[in-house]
Amino acid sequence: MDKNQATGLILISILMIAYFWFFADAPQQPENIESNQVEQIDPSQAETTTNQKEEVVEYENDSTLNQALVNQYGAFAQVAKGESNISTFNTETIAIAFDSKGGRIKSVELKDFETFDGQPLVITNQEDEEKELLFNTASGEVNLYDLYFELEGSPQRELTNGDTVKIKFVAKIAPNKSIEQVYSLSGNQYQVGYTLAFNGFTNEILGDQLTLRWNKKMRKFEKDLQQSRTKVTMNYYSEEEGMDGLSERSDDDSEEVAAPVKWFSFKQNFFMEAFITDVPMKRAEFSTDIEDLSAEYVKRGKAKVEIPLAEVTNKAGEFKYYFGPNNYKTLQKVAPDFEENVYLGWFPISLVNKYIIINVFYILEKYISSYGWIIIILVLLIKLALSPLSYKSYVSMAKTKVLKPQLDEIKEKHGGDMQKAQADQMELYRKVGVNPLSGCIPLLLQMPILFAMFYFFPSSIELRQESFLWATDLSTYDSVLSLPFEIPFYGDHVSLFTILMTLSTLLITWSQGQVSSVQGPMKNIQYLMPVIFMFVLNSFPAALSFYYLIANLITFGQQTLIRRMIDEDKILKILEENKKKNVNKKTSKFQQRLQEAMKASEEAKKEKEKGKKKKKK
Incomplete structure (x- = not known):
């Protein structure tokens, strides 16, 4: 005990003694027993009374509570x-x-x-x-x-x-x-x-x-x-x-x-x-x-x-x-x-998913436990079903390729007159029996399935927390590297399946370029699209990128096989024979409408250029 504590105790003791000395009741002597008799209360009775008072207080509080509930809830109080x-x-x-x-x-x-x-x-x-x-x-x-x-x-x-x-x-x-x-x-x-x-x-x-x-x-x-x-x-x-x-x-x-x-x-x-x-x-x-x-x-x-x-x-x-x-x-x-x-996507994408993809997926799910292998088999089945369209598209591109020297001659002949050049090109296509849109139509027919996957995989709960290769969850992105900062439109991680998908798409683009007649800036622009998709798909489910990767690899294999099956010299010979046969053949209504549309477009372009020149003057 220190000095301050001791001093405090002494002061408290002095105050308590003083209080009891000055304020204690003085003892009183009764004048007689009858007049000064003190009422005695039974301790048990006193206890009962106290309890009764407590009960009254409790009842009053409960009554107040009940009234509040009645006011708020009425008959349901x-x-x-x-x-x-x-x-x-x-x-x-x-x-x-x-x-x-x-x-x-x-x-x-x-x-x-x-x-x-x-x-x-x-x-x-x-x-x-x-x-x-x-x-x-x-x-x-x-x-x-x-x-x-x-x-x-x-x-x-x-x-x-x-x-x-x-x-x-x-x-x-x-x-x-x-x-x-x-x-x-x-x-x-x-x-x-x-x-x-x-x-x-x-x-x-x-x-x-x-x-x-x-x-x-x-x-x-x-x-x-x-x-x-x-x-x-x-x-x-x-x-x-x-x-x-x-x-x-x-x-x-x-x-x-x-x-x-x-x-x-x-x-x-x-x-x-x-x-x-x-x-x-x-x-x-x-x-x-x-x-x-x-x-x-x-x-x-x-x-x-x-x-x-x-x-x-x-x-x-x-x-x-x-x-x-x-x-x-x-x-x-x-x-x-x-x-x-x-x-599952907008019409008709949703129809492809509802009536084809989902049913095939569920059938495969019954017999195969690995969802990675289910995706691979799904790609094989789809590519097999679409192979006739792929073949036609590739043959159409091959025909365009063998005609490239003649198309270049037409461009040189007319110089900058695009209208005449396009008219002669359409005439050449008519004579050799080639539809310039025939290569696009098979691709367009395949687009619903391509986009169907874009909606199917992100919505498939079956893929949730299912692993394959390095991807621990096919329903989300497969991050193999976390970046110290976030890249705009890309994210803060690197998806390996997306990188591989991008590389395979570039490979397909190069392969198609070998038989395509596209030249100039357009040929380089087509290499930009896979890079754009790399940014878009980096945060999408790994299953989607994996599907596109497998699809690209199979497509490359198909193109390699078809290229070996197609004899370009034979195709050119057939086109030249068609050219001789169709010298006097009338232009089809479709080609006429196409030529008229091209002519109207060219005239509109010229009128626009004339308007600009007048404004400058």
Whole structure:
């Protein structure tokens, strides 16, 4: 003990002695026993009285609380307080938890999937969303999810394939008056059935609709945040307009839908949560944004819809939730146009994907476990199917090549008069029996399949977290080198499959140049396109770049084989014979129209040049 502590204790002691000396009660002597008799209280009685006072205080507080609940919830005040109890059920596909407060779904985990970093994939969580189901009463709006429900019975907690169970939550308001929510689970389904019933109410609920407000922050499940955000949106379906949705690439979008809506979804690239009903939902509003979101979330989705109250009054309104993967075949069985949540390109690209690519892919998937080999076989099948078109295209280019000396003579003959040069070139093509567009048509017919892959692979959940060679996940880019800085339009990483794809495209371009008649700047420009695609595809899924790489290698092999099969001297001989036969042949209507279009274009060009000269004068 130091000096200051000792001094303090002495002062405190002096003050306490002084207090008791001056303020202690002086002892009093009773004048007589009768007049100064002190009332004695039984200690037990005193304890009882104290408890009674405490009970009165508690009752008064409870009364105040009850009155506040009555003011806010009216006839529903009785179930506006209680305890929150969590009940968890497991199927083969999901682990779903319910909260007795609101009788609502608390969380859903997809058991067959993980996040990019190996964590459980919880597609919905009560902490990430604000959800209200509002109905009007004489006391104002009441949120169904503020009320407390009781779980009836002891339903089966573990379900396997073929098992089904109904989970019933009941809020008893008064005799013969209750709110019931029933969820239906199936052992191997991603769908959760849902029925809602308001039983026995007459004047307690006002208005003619329920209002569902659902604001949800969608968590990040994939590695690339920016790429993931470009795949997140809200979609909806109405019988009048079909499936539609907000812009995926927009960071802030909204829309009001006048037509009745049958379902809407919080859609990410590979997973989705949706609300589906046979009862049309009216006056729907949807929006997405990223305001104040951390890197844990890709986007925020908001929905506001109105549900007719008549559909849930004294009967069960039928609804359905979907928590699961964006698997095209699976979504086809859920609701009308529900599979359109998987975007497979614009028409006719989507037709190629829906009716050809997806079906072939799923057949291969049944027998081959490696998705890298599935892609290789898919390329072989497509190239085999398109080989007649490839052959025709290559023969057309070979014909143009053998005519190149004659085409050069025509250019020299007419000098700078392009109109006459083009007319003579068309005349030469007519005489030798060559259609200058015949080489383009086979390529154009192949374009839908080429672009179909551009939409198919980025949307294929089957490729998610599937590895091949050095790529650990074919559904995202295969980074073999992280850059210390970000290159505009390229990124901060190097995708090896994209580099190899670019080199193979340059090889194909060179190979085609050997039989092409294209000269001058255009011949050099064609080498620029593969480099542009290298920048575009660097952050795209590795499966897409790998597909184009294999396709290029097979194309190079096809061209080498066809080149050996084609005798250019023989082709030239045939063309010369055609030239002699067609000396007096009339120009076809197509060639006439083509020549007229070229003539009109040349005249328009001359008029434009004359106008410029007049302005200068």
